[in-house]
Amino acid sequence: MQFLIGRAIFRQFNYPLSRTFSLIPKKNSQMSQAVFTAAAENANFFLKDSSTSGRALCYGFQQLAAQCQEVAPLLDKIKREAPKFDLDVETPGNGYRSFVIIFEALFKRCSSLCDLVKSQRSQVVFNLYKYSYIQDLKSWNEMLVSLNTFLEHLNTLLEWNEKDRVRCLFPSEAHSSQELLDKARTIESYSFYGRHAAFQYCSSIESVLKGLLTIMAGYSDYYFSKSPHLWRVAKSLFMSTQYTLDAEHRARRIVHASQYATVDFCKSFWFLAESDLMKKVPDRICPVIRVNQLILIPPEPLQIDSLKCKPVNIPAPSAHGPIAPVQVRLLSAKGRPGMPGQNDYSEATVSDSLIIHCHGGGFVAQSSSSHETYLRHWAVALDVPILSIDYSLAPEYPFPRQLQEILFVYAWIQRNPSVAGTTAKKIIFAGDSAGANLMLGATLWASDMNLRLPDGIFLAYVPLLVQFEPSPSRLLCLLDPLLPFGFMMRCLSAYAGQPDMLQSNPTEADGRVKDIVEQINMASSSQESTESKIKHNTVIDPEQLDRLKVHSPVDELDLFRVSSNPLMSPFLASDSALKKMPPINLLTIELDPCLDDSVEFAKRCRRLGCDIRLDILPGLPHGFLNFALLSREAKEGSKLCVKRIRELFKKCSDAAL
Known part of the structure; x- marks a missing residue:
């Protein structure tokens, strides 16, 4: 043998x-x-x-x-x-x-x-x-x-x-990006997801990411299978074992899934963090907090004063769908007067401070619940109430629905601060990844409306350009285990309101998308059974498409046309708009595909005389805050986030003096 x-x-x-x-x-x-x-x-x-x-x-x-x-x-x-x-x-x-x-x-x-x-x-x-x-x-x-x-x-x-x-x-x-990435078709990416996957990160993160890649590969077998549910689960578990033993097999599956899966697959995989089992993790491992309460904010028009003391109407969110309540999660280490259920036995006084937070998830997935793993630590360490917004997700609700909801919550909490046990004298906006983009976009919009701005903004590994600009760090997504090129393009397209070119039903897509889908279908005309599956499935098996050899994620750049709206891409905001921004603390990582966004944004803000600080951490991946319970380095990164938020609050106090 x-x-x-x-x-x-x-x-x-x-x-x-x-x-x-x-x-x-x-x-x-x-x-x-x-x-x-x-x-x-x-x-x-x-x-x-x-x-x-x-x-x-x-x-x-x-x-x-x-x-x-x-x-x-x-x-x-x-x-x-x-x-x-x-x-x-x-x-x-x-x-x-x-x-x-x-x-x-x-x-x-x-x-x-x-x-x-x-x-x-x-x-x-x-x-x-x-x-x-x-x-x-x-x-x-x-x-x-x-x-x-x-x-x-x-x-x-x-x-x-x-x-x-x-x-x-x-x-x-x-x-153009296309000019740079045309050669990317020749890059063999399997090796980055095989036996040495995630070698570029610290050892604690490397093992976590390899485990996640194995889960992703196994889940793709479940997702793309048309068998009965129990059989799909059994096959997925069996294949996960095979992917653990055969890293090269896992790599092939991961590359196929990241290149050819629709945004629905991305959403479905990331929502595993919302499973009943995962929701129990914070209660067992994270610090105990007194208040962890979901609140539904009724969709009633609000009116608040502008900086010029003129009333401004804030309508209920209505873009791309019906008017509906906005859900927020209130987290607090201590019970304070006014908080749900805390009026009779509050253990702390009303706080002057408040954090309004938005979670990451590529604009298409996750919630405040899946980010409790670090939010609970923040609530305890800062001893400040945190209001985390469960904004509507793309592609069902693309831009600007999310910004409408954030602005609506911001206005509502200023009218009803006691619900969060705060006077709201000092408000810090905070977010990671997509959530960080939304918080900065909402601040720019509030500035345009002459509303009170937050007293500081904390942004973690933020994509400031909802575009694929050919910067050096953007190339990292061609080998990133958590943010591969295909996933990134699907998410940005979904938030921008563009159709997914890989959806099998092209009736709502524009002509260019239809042409590509037809090419995919026609390429297998000699294989009638395969052709039938591709034409009629709601999702496309990535290994079928790999055999057809007719599509590369790089092809999507030709279809990727996003408006230059600074509320979507805050990097494009005018100089005058940036000069109005409150102090900003940016935190990113050396190996983040969005690293260059933060570096160039910080350079520009400094040239304009803005108050901005940038931290760049080593050895961690995009989304590291979600791994704070699994990695010592990620936990230390979360502690630095707390430190930078605390510094923003201190600047508020110093400015008041």
């Missing part, structure tokens, strides 16, 4: 081997030099081994050494240029640096593999692990090939900057 496995593996490495491999690097990058030397030394050792596994190892190490040399020049250039795009010396971070960090993590893993093989290669025990090492080499080499393509894209962005004589992470309008 081992002989047959060895032959199968060797066929993947059927390549003429060099008789020797030079140990002198060609001006290699310092990051890759150690890997080059160690890989070349291992390659020369296994050159003497004529066995199938020996030749496979020799070839694998030769390829690793050669690729270290190949990426070195471009990587060195990116490393030299990256600091020029930072906000300042104290805040290093941008999309160029992100890829340097990824290469550093990869070289560190490859160096460990080289050292491990060297220490074991002459021992008997080595035979037990050599096939695993061969697969490790294959995976790292495939990843290096793809990452080298990313370096070429980054070099293109640098050339655009040089040509246009600017230093901006977002190129000028003369260049």
Whole structure:
């Protein structure tokens, strides 16, 4: 059996081997030099081994050494240029640096593999692990090939900057995302979701993300199956076990799902966090809080005074649907007078402070309930009531329904502050991801209406551009485990009110979407049964589409047309509008596809003299706040959020003095 496995593996490495491999690097990058030397030394050792596994190892190490040399020049250039795009010396971070960090993590893993093989290669025990090492080499080499393509894209962005004589992470309008990402069709992304998935993050997050990827792959089997429910559940559980044992199989499934699944799949998967089982987690693990109450705000028109002391009418939310109540969740560590059920035995006085919060979820999923894992910690640490808004979700309710609801809640709580046990003298807006975008958009809208603005805004890993601009960090979504390119495009399209091009019923889509759906259907005309399934299913099995080879998420960029409304994309707000904003604390991460949004936004606000602060955390993914119970680093990140919110409240107090 081992002989047959060895032959199968060797066929993947059927390549003429060099008789020797030079140990002198060609001006290699310092990051890759150690890997080059160690890989070349291992390659020369296994050159003497004529066995199938020996030749496979020799070839694998030769390829690793050669690729270290190949990426070195471009990587060195990116490393030299990256600091020029930072906000300042104290805040290093941008999309160029992100890829340097990824290469550093990869070289560190490859160096460990080289050292491990060297220490074991002459021992008997080595035979037990050599096939695993061969697969490790294959995976790292495939990843290096793809990452080298990313370096070429980054070099293109640098050339655009040089040509246009600017230093901006977002190129000028003369260049398009399509122009940059046309080459992305050649990127092999399977390796980023296979045996070394999430290698770029801290170890506690890496294990969590691998588990989530396995769950996603198994859930896709359930979602796309047409079998009875119990059979679908059984198959999903069985396949999850297979995906745990076979990382490459999992990678294929993940790539298929992220590329070809509709927004309904994204919503359905993310709503697993809303299951009855997951809802019980905060009660058992998170701090106990006295008040955790859902409140329905009746859809009655409101009237509040503007900054000019003139009454302003705030209508009930009505965009894209009927007028309906808005649900909010009140969280408080202590009972305060006025709060539901707390009037007779309140343990604390009325607070002067209030946090109004919006959750993340790509504009299409989740709720205040799924974000309790960190909101409870915030409520206890800050000792401030938190009002979290369960806004309407896209695509059923696209922009601007969410902003209408936030503004409505904001006006209502100013009229009824006692319900939250507060005087509302100091109000901080807070949100993560999509919720952060909404809070900033609502602030801009309140400013346009001359309403009282919040006293500060805290935004975590916020997408400030609801567009796919070709910035360095945006390229990260082509290898991000939680925010892959396909998912990101579906969510942004849904919020912008665009039709999902992968929905099988194109009657509501525009002509271009119809054409693409027809191409998908016609491509399998020689396979009648497959064609019938694709035409009539409400969802499309991603593996069917993969066989057709007619669609890439990059194709959707041609259809992605979003208005330049600053309420949707706050990055596009005018200078005069930004100058009116209250103090803003931004917190993002080194490996976030939205990193460049925050960096360029902070630069612009500083040029305008705005009060803004930016933190960039290492080793964490987009959405890390939801992992605060599972990762020490994520928990520390949540504590920093608390610190930055507390600082905003202090600025309110200082300003009052």
